[in-house]
Amino acid sequence: MRDRLQKYDPEIFDAILGEESRQQAELELIPSENYTYPEVLTALGTVFTNKYSEGYPGNRYYGGQAYTDTIERLATARARELFRAEHVNVQALSGAAMNQAVYYGLLEPGDSILAMDLTHGGHLTHGSPVSHMSRVFTFHRYKADASGHIDFDEVQRVAEKVRPKLVLCGHSSFPRDLDYAGFKRVADAVGALTMADVSHIGGLIAGGVQPNPLDHGFDVVTTTTHKSLRGPRGGLVLSKAEFGRRIDKSVFPGLQGGPHMHTIAAIAVALKKAAEPEFREYAARSVSNAKTLAGRLIERGADLVTGGTDNHLMVMNTVDSFRLEGRDAQQALEDVGLATNKQLVPDDTLSAQRTSGVRLGTPAATTRGMGDTEMIAVADLFVRALRNRGDAAEAKAVRSEVRELCARFPAPGPLLPAPA
Numbered sequence: 001m002r003d004r005l006q007k008y009d010p011e012i013f014d015a016i017l018g019e020e021s022r023q024q025a026e027l028e029l030i031p032s033e034n035y036t037y038p039e040v041l042t043a044l045g046t047v048f049t050n051k052y053s054e055g056y057p058g059n060r061y062y063g064g065q066a067y068t069d070t071i072e073r074l075a076t077a078r079a080r081e082l083f084r085a086e087h088v089n090v091q092a093l094s095g096a097a098m099n100q101a102v103y104y105g106l107l108e109p110g111d112s113i114l115a116m117d118l119t120h121g122g123h124l125t126h127g128s129p130v131s132h133m134s135r136v137f138t139f140h141r142y143k144a145d146a147s148g149h150i151d152f153d154e155v156q157r158v159a160e161k162v163r164p165k166l167v168l169c170g171h172s173s174f175p176r177d178l179d180y181a182g183f184k185r186v187a188d189a190v191g192a193l194t195m196a197d198v199s200h201i202g203g204l205i206a207g208g209v210q211p212n213p214l215d216h217g218f219d220v221v222t223t224t225t226h227k228s229l230r231g232p233r234g235g236l237v238l239s240k241a242e243f244g245r246r247i248d249k250s251v252f253p254g255l256q257g258g259p260h261m262h263t264i265a266a267i268a269v270a271l272k273k274a275a276e277p278e279f280r281e282y283a284a285r286s287v288s289n290a291k292t293l294a295g296r297l298i299e300r301g302a303d304l305v306t307g308g309t310d311n312h313l314m315v316m317n318t319v320d321s322f323r324l325e326g327r328d329a330q331q332a333l334e335d336v337g338l339a340t341n342k343q344l345v346p347d348d349t350l351s352a353q354r355t356s357g358v359r360l361g362t363p364a365a366t367t368r369g370m371g372d373t374e375m376i377a378v379a380d381l382f383v384r385a386l387r388n389r390g391d392a393a394e395a396k397a398v399r400s401e402v403r404e405l406c407a408r409f410p411a412p413g414p415l416l417p418a419p420a
């Protein structure tokens with residue numbers, strides 16, 4: 001199959017090979033990225049992409065659904081069991097769509113949502129001014145203090161003032177555990193629904209190393225499937241049974257058309273993997289690797305937001321640590337084969353294009369099989385690259401050490417050509 005593509009469309013084929021060797025030769029430290037399983041890639045590349053399946057199992061708009069119903073039922077049942085959810089929708093095309101489907105399904109336009117400040121870790125889909133969601137719903141904010149602690153008396157004062165319909169927690173750059181019981185208390189006090197967007201930590205919850213908001217009585221939990229869960233790109237909406245109908249109708253026909261059945265097949269495979277004992281080890285190791293990486297970075301003089309991490313990610317203030325804006329730090333790291341992303345720090349005074357920090361995390365490095373020893377080596381390479389920015393000889397030396405480390409811990413996937 002690969003030779004046919006190579007012959008027919010060499011430009012695209014070469015880009016695929018290029019990306020395969022880039023992924024193999026660079027160390028992925030972006031905490032939202034991962035290397036999925038070869039079995040997932042196989043399921044993605046199948047004829048399920050040919051099929052229209054608008055509707056839900058047993059109730060579709062088109063015929064020919066024997067096999068689509070099988071995979072969607074399996075995906076849904078596996079997610080229900082893994083996350084102890086009463087209801088699951090697996091059709092959202094991505095994380096952004098899954099969150100929109102929840103807002104539209106449970107709220108009316110103009111309703112208020114209380115969510116985390118975006119520079120403190122909230123996601124774009126939690127009402128960033130550049131997101132359409134901020135034109136439809138009214139977002140109010142809470143923050144964490146410098147140690148990452150959230151003052152729930154303060155959150156409750158805000159909630160009593162703005163009377164949100166939905167209390168939303170969850171993050172894409174917050175390195176600490178969330179107190180779900182605290183959020184639930186605030187929501188109950190003002191009669192609001194509770195939603196946790198665990199997109200980043202879905203795999204850590206599935207692996208049993210982080211608390212599950214559903215166990216704390218949350219109404220809705222959303223998660224992407226491609227981050228710490230190691231599946232294909234997609235989104236799950238997990239909820240109490242009473243919201244199931246509204247959420248299903250909101251995903252389809254409210255927001256989307258035909259579901260991507262090849263993706264749903266691949267999600268089902270990833271969920272089967274996530275229920276294996278090895279996945280629990282993987283999740284635990286992602287967290288212990290992050291703690292080791294953070295500890296070493298701090299030892300070497302780095303300033304981390306909240307002073308460390310409880311999960312798989314950390315945010316480094318690169319201005320305070322190395323007198324480098326996030327944008328420049330990201331570039332210096334990319335030049336040596338370390339992939340990170342620039343990141344706003346709490347109450348950042350620089351723009352989202354420049355930023356005062358970078359965000360890094362361990363799910364992808366952990367998938368490659370790296371452990372504590374490698375995390376210490378990575379922290380040292382990281383500091384060397386930033387301290388010696390602009391020194392071409394030093395960058396070359398660091399880059400070759402990164403490649404050597406990556407070669408010893410190959411990423412899973414189809415057979416890759418040796419990096420050039």
Ligand SMILES: *Cc1c(COP(=O)(O)O)cnc(C)c1O
Nearest residue numbers: 094095096123171172197199200
């Ligand atoms: C990644 C992420 C999303 C969005 O996922 P996409 O698949 O990129 O649309 C939503 N919420 C949070 C907290 C995330 O980290």
